[in-house]
Amino acid sequence: MSAGSPLPxxxxxxxxxxxxxxxxxxxxxxxxxxPGIVERLRKNRLAMAGLVIIAGLTILALLGxxxxxxxxxxxxxxxxxxxxxxxxxxxxxxxxxxxxARTWTGARISLxxxxxxxxxxxxxxxxxGGLSGYLGGWADEGMMRVVDLLYGIPHLLSxxxxxxVLGPGLFTIIIAMVATGWLGMARLVRGQxxxxxxxxxxxxxxxxxFSRARILLAHILPNAVGPVLVNLTLTVxxxxxxxxxxxxxxxxxxxxxxxxxxxxxxxxxxxxTGQTWRxxxxxxxxxLTMMAFNVFGDGLRDALDPRLKR
Numbered sequence: 477m478s479a480g481s482p483l484p485x486x487x488x489x490x491x492x493x494x495x496x497x498x499x500x501x502x503x504x505x506x507x508x509x510x511p512g513i514v515e516r517l518r519k520n521r522l523a524m525a526g527l528v529i530i531a532g533l534t535i536l537a538l539l540g541x542x543x544x545x546x547x548x549x550x551x552x553x554x555x556x557x558x559x560x561x562x563x564x565x566x567x568x569x570x571x572x573x574x575x576x577a578r579t580w581t582g583a584r585i586s587l588x589x590x591x592x593x594x595x596x597x598x599x600x601x602x603x604x605g606g607l608s609g610y611l612g613g614w615a616d617e618g619m620m621r622v623v624d625l626l627y628g629i630p631h632l633l634s635x636x637x638x639x640x641v642l643g644p645g646l647f648t649i650i651i652a653m654v655a656t657g658w659l660g661m662a663r664l665v666r667g668q669x670x671x672x673x674x675x676x677x678x679x680x681x682x683x684x685x686f687s688r689a690r691i692l693l694a695h696i697l698p699n700a701v702g703p704v705l706v707n708l709t710l711t712v713x714x715x716x717x718x719x720x721x722x723x724x725x726x727x728x729x730x731x732x733x734x735x736x737x738x739x740x741x742x743x744x745x746x747x748x749t750g751q752t753w754r755x756x757x758x759x760x761x762x763x764l765t766m767m768a769f770n771v772f773g774d775g776l777r778d779a780l781d782p783r784l785k786r
Contacts, residue, residue: 516779523775529768533761537587540580548581549573549732557751567753569742578734579757585735586716586765589649593715596654598708601661602697608662609669610692620666627659635718639727646729653718657711664707668700702780709773713766720762736762 517523541548544565552572560567566575608619631653638652672678673696681691716736722728723737724744731738736758743754 513779517775520775520778522771523779526768526770526772526775529764530772533583533765533768534587536580537583540583541577544574544577546574546577548577548734550577557754559751560753566757567751569751569754575754575757578739579736579761582734582736582739582758583761585646585729585733586719586737586762589646589653589719589735590712590716590765592650593653593657593718594708594711596650597658597661597711598704600654600658602665602704604658605662605665606669606692606697606700609666610673610688610696612670612673616666623659623662626656629656631656632718632721635722636725636727639722644727644730646733649719649722649727649729653715657715661704661707661711664703665697665700668703669696672696672699706773706777706780709769709776713769716762716765 546564550573552568554572555564555568556570556572558564558568558572560575564574564576566579568575569578604619604623608616611619634656635652638655639648642648642652669692678691678695681695686695719728719735720737720740723735724741726741728738728741729735739758740755740762743751743758746752746754
């Protein structure tokens with residue numbers, strides 16, 4: 477042993493005794509509590525109200541059309557333009573179709589478009605942005621220049637052009653919206669990956685010989701899930717509003733299908749004829765859905781914000 481080096485110290489075996497059962501249970505309970513994200517979200521009444529509204533809209537979209545004994549495309553010219561009543565809760569349109577059945581059938585289509593477009597944006601954006609940020613170098617530069625090029629095209633304009641080329645249809649709308657809708661998600665994920673890939677636990681995974689795919693999928697992307705989830709909650713209402721805008725321009729789902737956008741477009745003329753209920757209900761549902769997703773997304777962001785973890 478060289479001069480000046482510290483002498484080895486023998487530790488008494490008492491220091492290595494296992495924790496008592498009650499201390500072990502206490503430690504496990506503290507570990508299970510985690511950061512308290514769910515608790516903070518539950519304390520945010522506005523966010524929970526948004527979540528309840530989203531759940532209620534989803535349930536009514538599934539069950540609403542079968543509550544009343546009318547089909548969404550069932551016409552009765554003897555009952556056209558009737559105001560809301562006990563017989564027709566939301567009134568009828570110019571063809572005598574029950575607005576309650578049409579509203580919740582439209583909810584199915586609008587929510588399906590919103591969730592489908594958001595999930596596809598999530599899948600493409602996470603994979604593209606995650607791969608770009610993790611590879612870095614020339615690969616990152618090339619992939620992000622493609623994103624910048626596509627980002628220069630207005631989203632609504634590119635969607636309209638694709639709808640004109642591909643023709644109207646439910647799945648055509650989703651494809652047209654996803655064509656450039658994933659760009660924002662890709663940029664967000666890339667920024668998160670660029671921050672996370674230099675952290676110590678990622679370096680440790682590299683030192684252990686883990687593959688790039690395993691490091692990206694198992695170590696980096698799960699730690700970027702917070703901002704991704706928040707962005708996802710804001711993508712759904714944006715997709716619903718885009719579908720409504722396309723329907724208003726006559727590029728929505730084909731008849732006899734009904735969405736909130738097509739119902740709003742058909743009911744614009746009622747401003748001058750007095751059948752305002754035909755415009756009120758689909759427009760109110762669009763506004764309510766967008767508000768619910770936005771307040772829930774804000775609450776989720778606050779719950780996941782590391783600066784609030786105290």
